[in-house]
Amino acid sequence: xxxxxxxxxxxxxxxxxxxxxxxxxxxxxxxxxxxxxxxxxxxxxxxxxxxxxxxxxxxxxxxxxxxxxxxxxxxxxxxxxxxxxxxxxxxxxxxxxxxxxxxxxxxxxxxxxxxxxxxxxxxxxxxxxxxxxxxxxxxxxxxxxxxxxxxxxxxxxxxxxxxxxxxxxxxxxxxxxxxxxxxxxxxxxxxxxxxxxxxxxxxxxxxxxxxxxxxxxxxxxxxxxxxxxxxxxxxxxxxxxxxxxxxxxxxxxxxxxxxxxxxxxxxxxxxxxxxxxxxxxxxxxxxxxxxxxxxxxxxxxxxxxxxxxxxxxxxxxxxxxxxxxxxxxxxxxxxxxxxxxxxxxxxxxxxxxxxxxxxxxxxxxxxxxxxxxxxxxxxxxxxxxxxxxxxxxxxxxxxxxxxxxxxxxxxxxxxxxxxxxxxxxxxxxxxxxxxxxxxxxxxxxxxxxxxxxxxxxxxxxxxxxxxxxxxxxxxxxxxxxxxxxxxxxxxxxxxxxxxxxxxxxxxxxxxxxxxxxxxxxxxxxxxxxxxxxxxxxxxxxxxxxxxxxxxxxxxxxxxxxxxxxxxxxxxxxxxxxxxxxxxxxxxxxxxxxxxxxxxxxxxxxxxxxxxxxxxxxxxxxxxxxxxxxxxxxxxxxxxxxxxxxxxxxxxxxxxxxxxxxxxxxxxxxxxxxxxxxxxxxxxxxxxxxxxxxxxxxxxxxxxxxxxxxxxxxxxxxxxxxxxxxxxx
Ligand code: ADP
Ligand code: ZN
Ligand code: ZN
Numbered sequence: 058x059x060x061x062x063x064x065x066x067x068x069x070x071x072x073x074x075x076x077x078x079x080x081x082x083x084x085x086x087x088x089x090x091x092x093x094x095x096x097x098x099x100x101x102x103x104x105x106x107x108x109x110x111x112x113x114x115x116x117x118x119x120x121x122x123x124x125x126x127x128x129x130x131x132x133x134x135x136x137x138x139x140x141x142x143x144x145x146x147x148x149x150x151x152x153x154x155x156x157x158x159x160x161x162x163x164x165x166x167x168x169x170x171x172x173x174x175x176x177x178x179x180x181x182x183x184x185x186x187x188x189x190x191x192x193x194x195x196x197x198x199x200x201x202x203x204x205x206x207x208x209x210x211x212x213x214x215x216x217x218x219x220x221x222x223x224x225x226x227x228x229x230x231x232x233x234x235x236x237x238x239x240x241x242x243x244x245x246x247x248x249x250x251x252x253x254x255x256x257x258x259x260x261x262x263x264x265x266x267x268x269x270x271x272x273x274x275x276x277x278x279x280x281x282x283x284x285x286x287x288x289x290x291x292x293x294x295x296x297x298x299x300x301x302x303x304x305x306x307x308x309x310x311x312x313x314x315x316x317x318x319x320x321x322x323x324x325x326x327x328x329x330x331x332x333x334x335x336x337x338x339x340x341x342x343x344x345x346x347x348x349x350x351x352x353x354x355x356x357x358x359x360x361x362x363x364x365x366x367x368x369x370x371x372x373x374x375x376x377x378x379x380x381x382x383x384x385x386x387x388x389x390x391x392x393x394x395x396x397x398x399x400x401x402x403x404x405x406x407x408x409x410x411x412x413x414x415x416x417x418x419x420x421x422x423x424x425x426x427x428x429x430x431x432x433x434x435x436x437x438x439x440x441x442x443x444x445x446x447x448x449x450x451x452x453x454x455x456x457x458x459x460x461x462x463x464x465x466x467x468x469x470x471x472x473x474x475x476x477x478x479x480x481x482x483x484x485x486x487x488x489x490x491x492x493x494x495x496x497x498x499x500x501x502x503x504x505x506x507x508x509x510x511x512x513x514x515x516x517x518x519x520x521x522x523x524x525x526x527x528x529x530x531x532x533x534x535x536x537x538x539x540x541x542x543x544x545x546x547x548x549x550x551x552x553x554x555x556x557x558x559x560x561x562x563x564x565x566x567x568x569x570x571x572x573x574x575x576x577x578x579x580x581x582x583x584x585x586x587x588x589x590x591x592x593x594x595x596x597x598x599x600x601x602x603x604x605x606x607x608x609x610x611x612x613x614x615x616x617x618x619x620x621x622x623x624x625x626x627x628x629x630x631x632x633x634x635x636x637x638x639x640x641x642x643x644x645x646x647x648x649x650x651x652x653x654x655x656x657x658x659x660x661x662x663x664x665x666x667x668x669x670x671x672x673x674x675x676x677x678x679x680x681x682x683x684x685x686x687x688x689x690x691x692x693x694x695x696x697x698x699x700x701x702x703x704x705x706x707x708x709x710x711x712x713x714x715x716x717x718x719x720x721x722x723x724x725x726x727x728x729x730x731x732x733x734x735x736x737x738x739x740x741x742x743x744x745x746x747x748x749x750x751x752x753x754x755x756x757x758x759x760x761x762x763x764x765x766x767x768x769x770x771x772x773x774x775x776x777x778x779x780x781x782x783x784x785x
Pocket of ligand 2: 504505506507508522523524525526527736737
């Protein structure tokens, strides 16, 4: 039989199954233990009864079947097999990545069920008085647990931002208890829908929900293009009702759950059904729990990041992908799949509807909508009585800048603070300064492994390379001329935070970026403090752009986006526009009108002008027209072959060899050095293979890959294949 093994080759391996092991008859999708290169590996059976050209004495035999009961369902096997063909990625590695760690091991995993939290007998009034009005978080926690009759798991509570102490406090007051329950397949009851927070849909929203209801039980893909705050989440919630009511499961894919606990909380409040999570902050046992709950039909809703697409929800009835444009949906190493595209394929194979939502849809999805492959729905108005913020450009050429901030911006911040409203200042660069240099000889402190400047982190007294993570203590002397006149160049969020605190001493500044939120639970804490209006000025990177609601923010300032205007990456403009619009969308979410100021050195640049004056959709149409003219994606298709090695000549030579092949109807671009030509000590090169036909491109890759695999340098370079690459 043919077995996929967790090794980096693209082939399957043939093993014999001793007849003693074939009772009951082995099924495709089962896991078996086999000998491989002196080790034992767990593999997945992909074909039984295969004939082979190998002579019988060459074939090794299966050692054992993995005894516990979770053979991969056939539809998951089909799905993963198709992905391996589409992404030209090693099948064994895909199975490896799709399975929870505990199911990839030879040892039987702990299959006890995760405990869930329930409220005790005490009445709500008793509980509230026992907790006391001051312990707000405990009250909130109690309410969450009380709401859900099916119990709430610790991973859910943790993801919602609660901590163990709050849980223990309630437990000590005998208000909640932990129960080990054997979950039952989820079954819908009328009362599972919480009517009290269900909103009356606007006509625009209602159309989307009814379109989805109509395509219930059949594949169709819907793009929901709705401006920030237009009520997309409400559409998701109501679109799920029919699926859940027919006892089918819903899979919700989001970019990063940890960043948006509010979204999870809305799902928890709306439905009294078992919700299971899948994201990077879960441990192995918790991941297995979600996997099993989906498999056995205990989970009604699975919410997770991109790899949640591999959960074997056996009664899946609807897939929702939120923020479908988000780059984090694409895995950027080893198996480089796009979670959105994989989700669409999964929906097609399962013959169920899929809903993609975004305020700034990817050009790929917009083009699919334009060409009627997707159903296209727009939400053009903000829900409730909030209005969309007005955007304007600030020309820094005619202004005095201090620490990169213009007088106009400073004044606008002062005015907003005077009205007791919050300000968000966006700068996509963490650290104190993106470089330090010598005032005498212009020497720059570079990371030797990447040939790029170190970022100065003043607080930690460190120089950190943001490309490879390399770090060292701050240097105080020029390593070229010995001068001690070293100075930071440019601004990062850390510096900006300091200046803002100096300029507005009466006001509290909070910084949100990867550095300030490194500690577990810190982000939730900071977000909570912002909601409680403990801070007036929010400074941060793109972490601030993602899905948050800041109802009291009425001014958004965007500093320094000019880099994207002149990038040679053809997607840079699209990504800049998405980021700008997403950040801008944080302003004026409540009833107060918002304002967005974008500081630029090139305010006349047509891209900025178009975006600011005509909005994202117009910008997207223009950009699509340009892509069409250049036959770039989504009008042509690309595969990016990356190669890197410690010797600069290897990767270019390796890729150069490909350009000798004759590939029908494909164009080759390169080999060229990558944008980051050197990273972590490796020299990096790219080769782009492109074609107007996806089929042609796939055919070409079937020729290219074996060629690369057998090339003399194949083991001397690290190389990879990226189908539909997003970054170069
Ligand atoms: P999006 O996901 O598009 O950013 P949300 O679904 O978060 O938008 O909605 C933004 C705000 O508008 C939320 O506070 C939500 O409760 C409210 N809202 C959404 N739909 C409606 C509706 N039909 N009527 C009233 N308020 C709504
Ligand atoms: Zn580096
Ligand atoms: Zn010097």
